[in-house]
Amino acid sequence: MTFRPRPTFPALAVSFLGTLLVLACTKPSSDPPAVESVEPTAIVAEWALAIHGGAGTIDRDTDAETRSAYIAALSEALSHGKAQLESGASALDVVEEVVRILEDAPQFNAGKGAVFNAAGKNELDAAIMDGRDLSCGAVAGLRTVRNPITLARHVMTDTGHVLLMGDGAEAFADEVGVERADDEYFYTEHRWQQWQKKLANDDQGKMGTVGAVARDKNGDLAAATSTGGLTGKKWGRVGDVPVIGAGTFADNRTVAVSGTGKGEEFIRHSVANSVSTLVAYEGLGVEEAANRVVHGVLAEGDGGLIAVGHDGAIALVFNSQGMFRGAADSNGRFDVAIWEEEYPGEAANSGQVDE
């Protein structure tokens, strides 16, 4: 676990440093300075964007053509977001548009590429959050909405609610004119084969998600996540994606986060919110906070997350075999990667794959 009850610090400090020091140190924690906000210590990047296309066991034997298709889809989404942020678009608009591109790509488990549930149907969840005022919207259990992330944004802006589910959410889609699609649209050969395999072998369903987090030129943060859930899922299972604070969170004062992996673990540990908490209370940088949660709270293989800090720093951290991911910022960074050895920053540029 990443945190310990605060009493340990005074207790240890008494032993090592003496009573006077303890009093001086502990005072601010129970009675913090009356300031409302602070300037970030330094801006790492004027704008920054990170994306993911899911984490998990990604087969390294994937043929070159398939790998190239993944890399191309990530690169297209990243390029679009980069151009938008450069031209001054809001983080909120950018994360929605980038996630729409990933939803439309058949490679990823969201939108068109969503996996099939136990009944051979698709069930889609999504969430979006605006770091300026913590407003947020989410949808769960959609079967016919082409771009769930756009419906989530309508929930945020057009209703007093945060989370709509099932038939009700689809009726709302009609009211606001968000496009619906039939089963044929969501049919992809790859996902159908995955489902057939799942029916034959009763192993854990394939997980996967797409997401984007951004800091724009105004310093505003936003996060968006969308998923088709688990292959072969039953009983209307909902994962972490539409659970604000678990798979999705954004707060201008701290960080924007989008997670991907074993949703139940992300819910239990309030993963996205925990990264924000470590930035707020422990003063960690975004990379350190993300590492603390992914490698200290979650178990090996649970998945990963992408995050952009209030200072524009980017983290792409996972404890699974791989994570489809990309990062771009105003300093000229533009990386797309799948496995660990291609960790962005050390990795090849857009369009390249590993080795």
Place this chain on the structure above:
Amino acid sequence: MTFRPRPTFPALAVSFLGTLLVLACTKPSSDPPAVESVEPTAIVAEWALAIHGGAGTIDRDTDAETRSAYIAALSEALSHGKAQLESGASALDVVEEVVRILEDAPQFNAGKGAVFNAAGKNELDAAIMDGRDLSCGAVAGLRTVRNPITLARHVMTDTGHVLLMGDGAEAFADEVGVERADDEYFYTEHRWQQWQKKLANDDQGKMGTVGAVARDKNGDLAAATSTGGLTGKKWGRVGDVPVIGAGTFADNRTVAVSGTGKGEEFIRHSVANSVSTLVAYEGLGVEEAANRVVHGVLAEGDGGLIAVGHDGAIALVFNSQGMFRGAADSNGRFDVAIWEEEYPGEAANSGQVDE
């Protein structure tokens, strides 16, 4: 907002205390002592139980008979939980049983007393969490389950999932033998009239929830919450109750929390998790942490929460006109109250009402 980025503390400390002190003080926050857990400084109560039956605008002109029925229902639930905890029952068993009693009472907006949605149907949500290992279960959008909290517990114990919704969740109820009920069971004259009034006046739907939090003799914490949602709600709206970290949270190291009020605000601010965070990182007591969130983060009228700390301390805090609530502990406390002036500790005992 309740938290500030940590850098403010070093910055102020430099001004006031000098560089050496800063280094001594700030070290632990970035590299905390390598301990896994600590003994609470002092146990306030060996066991403790808090319950609520919703918060909001509760009419003070309610006739004496109706008020007595509320007080009697709260007292019955509290008495049952008290007896169980005294005899060594687990916090998890107690919060489930207490919430079942409140679900069965027609007075509260949960289970039998659930409000009607826009279609004149009931839609029920619930969640339960075990502070020992952060395991949790939740259900959303149920229409036919008599005791949603028990189904939530089955989700926790019998599936690898956390959240099930709608028809899928009801199919799961059949698989595990959780009792279902028809529309007639959920019909209460009071809620029907409320719905008719809602149809006539397009005001905000009546909010309400029931919940329980407990510490047992082993020092284990648990939280449970159940609701019928908003009167006249549309589009499959889901509130904070089944969103772990928003309306419900429990962690043995910190606190068990159950919230009630404007669900969307509880989601946005991860309310239940925020109380835990303040205990963990700021070293606050449960009452101070609850006050900080309810009066510092939420807006006036948003609602309230009940919490029991790892030390057995109880908080019952709200910023609405009233909150149906009760508290009991191993020190002999047994309070039931509705409005502010009856704040438990200063208030009359079971069966009494205000004035």
